[in-house]
Amino acid sequence: MVATVKRKRIEILVDNPLVPKIVNYVKKVDISGWSVIKIASGGGRDGRWQQDEVSGAAAKSIVLLIANEEKAQRLTDALAPLLDSHSLLLTIANVEVVRGDRF
Amino acid sequence: MVATVKRKRIEILVDNPLVPKIVNYVKKVDISGWSVIKIASGGGRDGRWQQDEVSGAAAKSIVLLIANEEKAQRLTDALAPLLDSHSLLLTIANVEVVRGDRF
Amino acid sequence: MVATVKRKRIEILVDNPLVPKIVNYVKKVDISGWSVIKIASGGGRDGRWQQDEVSGAAAKSIVLLIANEEKAQRLTDALAPLLDSHSLLLTIANVEVVRGDRF
Amino acid sequence: MILDTLTSPVILFFILGFFAACIRSDLAIPEAFAKAMSIYLMAAIGLKGGVEVASTGFSVDLAAAAVSGVLLGFTLPILAFILLRSFAKLGAIDAGAVAAHYGSVSVVTFVTAIELLTATGLRPDGFMVGVMALMEIPAIITGLLLARAYSKRLKESEEADTEGGSNLMHEVLTNGSVILLLGAFIIGFIAGAEGFAPIEPLFSVGFKGVLCLFLLDMGLIAARRLLETRKITISLATLAIVLPIINGTIGTVVGTLIGLDPGSAAILGVLCASASYIAVPAAMRLALPQADPGIYLAMSLGITFPFNILFGISLFAAIAKFLG
Amino acid sequence: MILDTLTSPVILFFILGFFAACIRSDLAIPEAFAKAMSIYLMAAIGLKGGVEVASTGFSVDLAAAAVSGVLLGFTLPILAFILLRSFAKLGAIDAGAVAAHYGSVSVVTFVTAIELLTATGLRPDGFMVGVMALMEIPAIITGLLLARAYSKRLKESEEADTEGGSNLMHEVLTNGSVILLLGAFIIGFIAGAEGFAPIEPLFSVGFKGVLCLFLLDMGLIAARRLLETRKITISLATLAIVLPIINGTIGTVVGTLIGLDPGSAAILGVLCASASYIAVPAAMRLALPQADPGIYLAMSLGITFPFNILFGISLFAAIAKFLG
Amino acid sequence: MILDTLTSPVILFFILGFFAACIRSDLAIPEAFAKAMSIYLMAAIGLKGGVEVASTGFSVDLAAAAVSGVLLGFTLPILAFILLRSFAKLGAIDAGAVAAHYGSVSVVTFVTAIELLTATGLRPDGFMVGVMALMEIPAIITGLLLARAYSKRLKESEEADTEGGSNLMHEVLTNGSVILLLGAFIIGFIAGAEGFAPIEPLFSVGFKGVLCLFLLDMGLIAARRLLETRKITISLATLAIVLPIINGTIGTVVGTLIGLDPGSAAILGVLCASASYIAVPAAMRLALPQADPGIYLAMSLGITFPFNILFGISLFAAIAKFLG
Numbered sequence A, B, C: 001m002v003a004t005v006k007r008k009r010i011e012i013l014v015d016n017p018l019v020p021k022i023v024n025y026v027k028k029v030d031i032s033g034w035s036v037i038k039i040a041s042g043g044g045r046d047g048r049w050q051q052d053e054v055s056g057a058a059a060k061s062i063v064l065l066i067a068n069e070e071k072a073q074r075l076t077d078a079l080a081p082l083l084d085s086h087s088l089l090l091t092i093a094n095v096e097v098v099r100g101d102r103f
Numbered sequence D, E, F: 001m002i003l004d005t006l007t008s009p010v011i012l013f014f015i016l017g018f019f020a021a022c023i024r025s026d027l028a029i030p031e032a033f034a035k036a037m038s039i040y041l042m043a044a045i046g047l048k049g050g051v052e053v054a055s056t057g058f059s060v061d062l063a064a065a066a067v068s069g070v071l072l073g074f075t076l077p078i079l080a081f082i083l084l085r086s087f088a089k090l091g092a093i094d095a096g097a098v099a100a101h102y103g104s105v106s107v108v109t110f111v112t113a114i115e116l117l118t119a120t121g122l123r124p125d126g127f128m129v130g131v132m133a134l135m136e137i138p139a140i141i142t143g144l145l146l147a148r149a150y151s152k153r154l155k156e157s158e159e160a161d162t163e164g165g166s167n168l169m170h171e172v173l174t175n176g177s178v179i180l181l182l183g184a185f186i187i188g189f190i191a192g193a194e195g196f197a198p199i200e201p202l203f204s205v206g207f208k209g210v211l212c213l214f215l216l217d218m219g220l221i222a223a224r225r226l227l228e229t230r231k232i233t234i235s236l237a238t239l240a241i242v243l244p245i246i247n248g249t250i251g252t253v254v255g256t257l258i259g260l261d262p263g264s265a266a267i268l269g270v271l272c273a274s275a276s277y278i279a280v281p282a283a284m285r286l287a288l289p290q291a292d293p294g295i296y297l298a299m300s301l302g303i304t305f306p307f308n309i310l311f312g313i314s315l316f317a318a319i320a321k322f323l324g
């Protein structure tokens, strides 16, 4: 049986133009990496939207991160002031990472 | 330390043409928003498939939702009759949402 | 209230050219299906990267699987030797699957 | 004509795609590119059809072809339904869904037929584009009515799902390809030859080349569909060839009887023979989610489409010539 | 000219897209295809502009147009800001963001105007492409300064977020569309007519046809934006029509005063009248994330863009002709 | 010729892309569009090559070039491997992977070279397209054999992973770009000049323009790769320039010796000098996942590709002219 470690899986839903800003914070708290997934369409209080690259400013992505509890905490603390002004959606879940000591 | 609330993270794997139908149910149970992620390829009992927009009818997406337990329950109850006929795959996980009182 | 079962949600982050190899393992341990999500961009110890199909070899995907605990265990055992050499990132989370007895 | 067909680059690219998928090559056309090409092809044929009708004016032929097309769209699924239930033993839901596909039309088969027929001197009338657009929808209605009439399971679940009906009608009538075809047709008609001239280069220079690349993709898709399917029985495969032959022959005969020139009669045959794989599958996922996409896509894309491209078009051209 | 405009295929495709979205059709242009078309269009106009300047050389007109364009870009947002705050009661942050959009320019409106003006004999000078590229940025600066000057909330949060400023300046100056436009302009200038000849076919044959398909997509996007928005009040909608009329008239008058030919004066008017929906929204998400994208996108894409395409261009052409 | 090269729009677009990435502009070509352009370019050169061979027939030159190309593909990686291990101190696995890249070929370098050589009167033979397709694969085999022969770690892990071998051979032989190039070549050959005529417009009108936009993207990709890498040492960077010079000179000399005209000899040199960044990286991820993509992509895409485009092609043309 292979060893697993407990880590946090963080998802940050964010407007595409703001992804680099989020990544800067990720680096600051020294998380080892990140992955970006595009959202194709969605809806919320502002009505529904679809990806359209013509005016990509309204399109969104998810920044996906695996990190240990302490770094996860530091990241959420750092991002907290932006949550409202940048209308981010930040969720944290528990995952087991296989041989994941480097995260 | 920033405050978090416990919410449900719901993923519904569904054929693209049925996404608007699912979204209608989401609105009915008054969940605040939804995000759609495209699946690039996959496989199951019916063999493997790839996204191809020429005949997009067989392509699939994931509808991603963050909601409180009660709304999650209402949504799954509402969708239950469709699970088999529309071959949906519906999973629910626990997440912490940062400053997520509006969900 | 509709019935749910406890299952594992496995995410495997992998380079695109290796996806078919992973899928072979998935089939060997008899998991019923799989779904592939493209990663648009990311970064890690090797610097940041963006999807570009011109040289798609460096682009990555997530293989998403829902399986019961036993199959999840068999899959992770089977993949363990590849984790380092193929630099996979394998996470396992708990989910409730609605009417998911077939997984 | 068969030989001409099989050595035309358009068809050779289709064969290349089919072959590549059969040897499990990783050759792939990005989906956005395929979709772009299909939008381009639909805009181009719509425009050209409209420009042509603008110069010839509306005619009795046009009206006759349009009415026949719509009637054939409504009625052909009935025959298909009977054969699917009796010969292939399909349930009512799957039979209704498949029948809808065979009553509707395939835009790419149509475009390829136009090219091949024009190359052999059987140029069809421009208004046939409009007829095609009209033929996309009726079969969906017949297919659904048949499925509902003969399936008990469906009747019960319908009562629960009340909003379905109006949604579906809306979805079908506002279907993207119908809107684009008819819209481009009308734009071509309004603009006329003179207004069309400035934008013509894009739509004429690229047309045949784009069709080649598009058929390359269709070859890949058709073969992959066929290889991956686990739902095709021998009787279903047989029907996927017999149905286009029957429908196509009926269409060609009707076309000749209502006085169309041989090219247009052959095209009416091709439209009847072809099976939808865009508009109808999407409508069926919505309206008959219980029907198995594995069946209808494998039949229409995996068998009937290649059959029509490689043999059907030549067959109906021969019949039309013989009758005309 | 209005009638010519409304029956040109380019415009008809825009109307088709708008109509399709209004009846909630699922017609969609893949985003990668739309982006590809916009890259093609920008490369094409950049190249053509550069080639033209290479043959005519730099002129006083060019310098005058460039300087006026930049000055207009800096000053027009002030008027917009005042009207948005007083008439539409917007907060300083939202008003600053919207004002930046109206001071900047829309590439597609520009390209469409070039086509329509050339077709009616009012061919603008090639260097106007360069002027357009220069006009993308100044309004962003004014808009941000206004928002900062008048919003207390912003002043406080600015102090926390220190890295913002330099990042933004970099983002704005290296904006993809600016680089592509100016880069293609310079390449056209270096290559000249002779060097351009081998690559010209792609960029001239396809141009108008691609513009049609692109405007089809813009129609879809504009209408969907308008239908989905919940943020547009009557006074905002009014301003989305009044602002382009005011700005466009100012631009056309300035163009005439500095001695541009009527075509170029009209284009300067169109540039002033048009509102950005690519560069500026992205900059605003970054620099003023508190501003509501629902407001500025609905105004610029949903109302001003269609207004300019359908009426504005003709209006400023008429003014320029009248003055010239 | 260097100056001609550096002011040709094709190259200027490459430089524009490189520059935009260096100043960290967000300019980006959608990946689907880039892939579409590469499919278009490969189909076009395959078709043209096939049509040309159909009219000239098979010749001794063709056979000699094909045999030489394949032999060079098998042997050049050996030299590269030795240099990579001794001079750059790479481990056997990484050295094998990099060597495979340098023995294989880059389609875009080939296409660009064809354009530049033709423009300077050194038009290469049509059959060189076929030679290029044949040269994609052999180096992969040599590279893997070298890695296996010299790496202990690999030998052990191989024994565990049994299915690898046959999978890889299949993957490499059915590689999408090989199938498309050879397939289009055969289609061109079957169709001949006459059959090609109807589809020619798309493939000739757009060719050079598409190459411009494609090289814009390659510039972006090459520079980003170079900027992001953390794996390139000075000796690796040196080899990324020395290897193409050595390989290219060998290729040009061999081409001249077997009696090719100067244009074709130069192209053989370019093929030897160029390093793969599509087929081989994918094969290496599969067959040598332990090799570091950071090294081979940065060398082949980030350094060798720009070097060949800007200087290498001119260099081998000069050598071929001097020898021929």
Ligand SMILES: Nc1ncnc2c1ncn2[C@@H]1O[C@H](COP(=O)(O)O)[C@@H](O)[C@H]1O
Residues within 6 Å of the ligand: A031, A032, A033, A034, A035, A036, A064, A065, A066, A067, A103, C013, C039, C041, C042, C043, C044, C045, C046, C047, C048, C049, C060, C087, C089
């Ligand atoms: N902590 C992480 N969270 C999410 N994705 C990651 C993480 N670390 C690495 N990745 C992804 O894995 C890729 C390779 O990482 P690396 O092996 O560290 O270069 C990166 O480009 C990311 O897409």
Ligand SMILES: Nc1ncnc2c1ncn2[C@@H]1O[C@H](COP(=O)(O)O)[C@@H](O)[C@H]1O
Residues within 6 Å of the ligand: A013, A039, A041, A042, A043, A044, A045, A046, A047, A048, A049, A060, A087, A089, B031, B032, B033, B034, B035, B036, B064, B065, B066, B067, B103
């Ligand atoms: N409850 C939710 N679950 C998933 N995604 C959401 C949810 N609420 C909002 N979103 C996403 O966030 C975007 C902006 O939401 P809002 O700020 O409510 O307009 C939406 O368009 C969705 O893509």
Ligand SMILES: Nc1ncnc2c1ncn2[C@@H]1O[C@H](COP(=O)(O)O)[C@@H](O)[C@H]1O
Residues within 6 Å of the ligand: B013, B039, B041, B042, B043, B044, B045, B046, B047, B048, B049, B060, B087, B089, C031, C032, C033, C034, C035, C036, C064, C065, C066, C067, C103
């Ligand atoms: N166990 C699974 N995990 C993840 N995705 C699945 C799973 N089973 C099925 N799928 C997805 O659902 C689609 C339909 O599955 P099926 O209904 O089994 O043919 C597949 O093509 C996959 O994309």
Ligand code: NA
Residues within 6 Å of the ligand: D101, D102, D103, D104, D105, D106, D247, D271, D272, D273, D274, D275, D276
């Ligand atoms: Na039919």
Ligand code: NA
Residues within 6 Å of the ligand: E101, E102, E103, E104, E105, E106, E247, E271, E272, E273, E274, E275, E276
């Ligand atoms: Na403006």
Ligand code: NA
Residues within 6 Å of the ligand: F101, F102, F103, F104, F105, F106, F247, F271, F272, F273, F274, F275, F276
């Ligand atoms: Na080489």
